Amino acid sequence: MARGTTSSPDAAALLSLEGPIDVATVFREHGPFVHRVLGRLGVHSADVDDAFQEVFVVVHRRLPDFDPDASVRPWVYGICVRVANRYRRRRGASREVASEEASEPIHPTTPIDSITAKQAREVLNVILDEIDHDKRVVYVLHELEELSIPEVAQSLGCPVPTAYSRLRAARAAVADAIRRYRLREGI
Amino acid sequence: MSRDPQDPNVRSVGASSDDELILALRRAVRTDLPSATKMGQLAERLGPMMVTSSAAATPPWRWIGVIALASVFAVGAVSLRRHADDRDVGAPAAQGQASPLQNVGPSGSSLQNPSAADVPPTRDERREVPPPVVSIDSLPTASAVPPRARAVVEPTCAGEIELVERADAALRTGDPRRALELTREHAQRCAEGTLVQERERIAIEALAQLGRTSEVRARARSFEKRFPSSPHVWRIRSLAEREPE
Numbered sequence: 001m002a003r004g005t006t007s008s009p010d011a012a013a014l015l016s017l018e019g020p021i022d023v024a025t026v027f028r029e030h031g032p033f034v035h036r037v038l039g040r041l042g043v044h045s046a047d048v049d050d051a052f053q054e055v056f057v058v059v060h061r062r063l064p065d066f067d068p069d070a071s072v073r074p075w076v077y078g079i080c081v082r083v084a085n086r087y088r089r090r091r092g093a094s095r096e097v098a099s100e101e102a103s104e105p106i107h108p109t110t111p112i113d114s115i116t117a118k119q120a121r122e123v124l125n126v127i128l129d130e131i132d133h134d135k136r137v138v139y140v141l142h143e144l145e146e147l148s149i150p151e152v153a154q155s156l157g158c159p160v161p162t163a164y165s166r167l168r169a170a171r172a173a174v175a176d177a178i179r180r181y182r183l184r185e186g187i
Numbered sequence: 188m189s190r191d192p193q194d195p196n197v198r199s200v201g202a203s204s205d206d207e208l209i210l211a212l213r214r215a216v217r218t219d220l221p222s223a224t225k226m227g228q229l230a231e232r233l234g235p236m237m238v239t240s241s242a243a244a245t246p247p248w249r250w251i252g253v254i255a256l257a258s259v260f261a262v263g264a265v266s267l268r269r270h271a272d273d274r275d276v277g278a279p280a281a282q283g284q285a286s287p288l289q290n291v292g293p294s295g296s297s298l299q300n301p302s303a304a305d306v307p308p309t310r311d312e313r314r315e316v317p318p319p320v321v322s323i324d325s326l327p328t329a330s331a332v333p334p335r336a337r338a339v340v341e342p343t344c345a346g347e348i349e350l351v352e353r354a355d356a357a358l359r360t361g362d363p364r365r366a367l368e369l370t371r372e373h374a375q376r377c378a379e380g381t382l383v384q385e386r387e388r389i390a391i392e393a394l395a396q397l398g399r400t401s402e403v404r405a406r407a408r409s410f411e412k413r414f415p416s417s418p419h420v421w422r423i424r425s426l427a428e429r430e431p432e
Contacts, residue, residue: 023236031229032220053232053421060236061385086359090396108201112211115200120215143213178205187200 021072023060030076033145037077039121040140041084042129044091051087055079071154074147078155081137088133105185123181130177135170142167235416344377351382354389363393384410388419395426403427 035052043051058079066075106119124144128136141152142163153163200208221229230237354369370390373380380386387410394403407427411420 023233027230027233027237031226035221035225035229036219049229049232050422050425052229056233056236057419057422089359089361106200108199110200111197112200112203112207113197113214115211115215117215117219120212121219124212124216144216174209175205178209182205182208 021063021066021068023056023063026059026063026072026076027056030073034076034080037080037140037145038084038087040124040128040144041081041088041137042133043084043087047087047091051083054083054086058083071151074151074154077141077145077147077151078157081141081155085133105187108187127174127177127181130180131170131173135166135173138163138166139170139174143171232421235420344380347373347377347380347382350376351385351389354386354393358389358393358396363396366390366393367397384414384417384419387414388423391423391426395429 031052034055035048038048038051038055039045055076059076062079066072106115106123128140131139137156138152141147141155142149147155149163149167150160152167153160156163158166198207200211203211350369350373354366354373357363357365357369366389370386370393373382373386377383377386387406391403391406391410394406404427407423410417410423414420
């Protein structure tokens with residue numbers, strides 16, 4: 001799968017953009033993804049709207065300096081990562097998210113293709129809360145938000161090999177976390 | 188659940204491998220996005236930034252300059268047109284050309300367009316023009332036109348950006364006292380700076396983190412009065428309301 005290129009839901013629209021990018025355009029093209037990724041990055045559900053607003057305040061402030069030839073998506077995600085970090089620190093331990101949002105586990109007899117988005121979101125939050133935050137970020141950006149690894153590296157301001165090595169570690173950590181989760185919940 | 192869990196062809200969660208489960212979870216959240224209603228609410232919160240989309244990306248003080256300059260161009264262009272009309276009555280007027288006003292652009296090219304260039308602005312002729320119009324000498328030259336709206340914001344106070352960035356960094360690294368000190372320094376050094384709103388936002392956040400409720404509220408009220416359309420208003424208001432916790 002070609003990640004972060006025209007396969008992403010917003011990329012095609014972005015590629016066709018003409019003229020300067022403004023806040024409304026970023027909101028229209030990326031807003032839903034910004035809101036979603038903040039939760040996935042461990043921002044407490046009660047803080048997601050505030051964090052969302054803060055992301056766009058930063059976008060608004062930084063947009064005049066944004067290179068019009070650069071890709072908007074990793075830039076916006078990079079802002080999301082930094083804002084999410086700030087909110088997580090304010091809330092303290094990231095486990096607070098899991099403890100608040102975890103709910104009924106999925107029943108073992110549920111057909112695997114019938115898992116609802118809500119169930120999946122809750123389980124993923126529990127799993128992601130168990131792994132190291134740096135790994136979580138890479139996992140979320142690449143595996144869930146489907147950014148390419150160079151885009152992930154650009155978002156995080158780290159070298160591409162570092163992003164790759166974090167991804168490998170993140171996948172292993174997620175595999176361990178899902179194993180523990182299943183043992184715990186009996187599924 | 189539309190599928191029958193007893194169907195042997197249907198893989199259940201309990202029977203799936205860890206990898207299959209992870210893939211299924213990822214598939215399930217792939218299109219999990221906030222509703223249009225939710226996005227509408229969020230757009231409302233961003234109000235001041237979203238009202239005039241392209242204008243929002245440009246600091247307001249720049250637009251004041253741009254509008255003022257555009258007004259000068261407009262008056263100047265009208266003056267030139269009137270001047271030309273007075274002189275060239277009966278002559279074919281600027282064949283196929285748009286109004287000089289339509290040619291006024293951010294690059295100031297209207298001053299060099301053919302309709303304007305066709306009018307030699309000699310001093311003697313200008314004396315014949317009625318006094319209310321603006322003289323061409325008062326119009327800025329192309330080189331005096333301000334940079335494009337997307338140019339980097341130039342602070343009015345040396346080191347202002349660094350100072351505000353340091354305050355913001357102190358806040359982000361959990362040192363609200365230091366952040367507050369730096370905002371005080373900014374207030375002293377850059378009282379009329381271009382990043383006053385930023386400074387106030389940081390100061391209010393720092394006060395909130397320090398639990399100085401009454402100061403948060405007072406400062407938030409003052410901020411809202413002073414900058415009612417600031418993109419920070421919502422955040423600051425929420426801090427002032429949340430503080431009692």
